């Protein structure tokens with residue numbers, strides 16, 4: 001019964017017998033291998049044991065006890081035919097003082113946590129855990145096929161370095177990441193996706209549009225609603241400094257939040273404030289109206305409805321007196337076809353925002369990464385559900 005339990009917590013090949021630990025060292029288990037013939041790795045000939053060394057290896061972990069060690073004789077063999085000598089490790093992947101099973105287990109524990117935290121918990125040197133993680137983790141990446149993908153850029157260091165990522169719109173998993181954000185980069189990252197891609201979601205940047213048309217000429221290009229709404233909210237925030245009265249009474253963030261929300265999500269009091277601010281500044285009023293009109297356009301369900309509503313919106317704002325709104329309308333009119341696809345598409349970019357948030361968290365958890373490849377590996381491992 002007891003030995004069965006030990007075999008469960010310390011899985012080893014069946015030819016091993018595991019003895020109970022001593023009272024002095026309750027975390028060391030002596031393992032004895034049954035005699036077996038060991039073939040030469042070079043000529044497959046018969047070998048003889050000419051030496052053996054008793055060594056200890058980390059192999060498991062138990063609460064309250066800590067790391068569990070196995071102790072075994074590691075044989076040095078000599079080939080009778082070719083004279084080659086080698087150490088035989090019973091397929092345990094013995095390296096320094098751990099078995100491969102242990103190293104893999106520690107690598108798995110690093111998911112969603114920092115390496116430093118895992119190293120502390122298992123009382124292992126930080127550099128050791130780091131080395132294990134970057135040795136084994138790349139093999140744990142699974143390839144995922146996708147039909148609907150989002151392509152987006154994110155900052156490695158704001159204002160300096162950027163990277164472009166592609167993610168599966170269905171699962172939120174990052175499928176590929178490449179540093180930089182020019183059109184060639186976007187094409188490279190898009191080409192890495194496997195599967196029959198039907199829809200590509202991106203922001204309004206011309207480089208994005210060019211790359212998507214080059215790599216997936218038949219795919220439907222959907223524009224990211226979040227970025228569209230952001231044009232308006234960003235314009236609103238730039239306009240805020242002209243709101244003299246409102247600024248005196250309210251915090252900037254409160255004003256931004258009230259103006260960015262949908263009117264029906266505001267409280268009665270907030271709605272009254274918004275009405276005052278709209279009276280105070282001509283541009284604020286028009287940006288606000290244009291945003292909510294655009295929200296109405298985005299709610300259209302059929303193609304006819306979508307193009308009619310979008311047409312109305314453009315007629316109203318394309319040559320508007322308020323320059324900011326006219327400028328947004330100019331961007332929209334350039335992507336009119338994609339906009340109509342966007343309105344009809346059921347694909348939401350919520351998953352993209354979720355993943356972008358996760359990227360931020362992972363970056364922060366590591367206090368920034370010196371090695372971008374390491375960050376990319378982490379991101380690919382830990383996004384998606």
Ligand SMILES: [Zn+2]
Nearest residue numbers: 040043079082
């Ligand atoms: Zn040999």
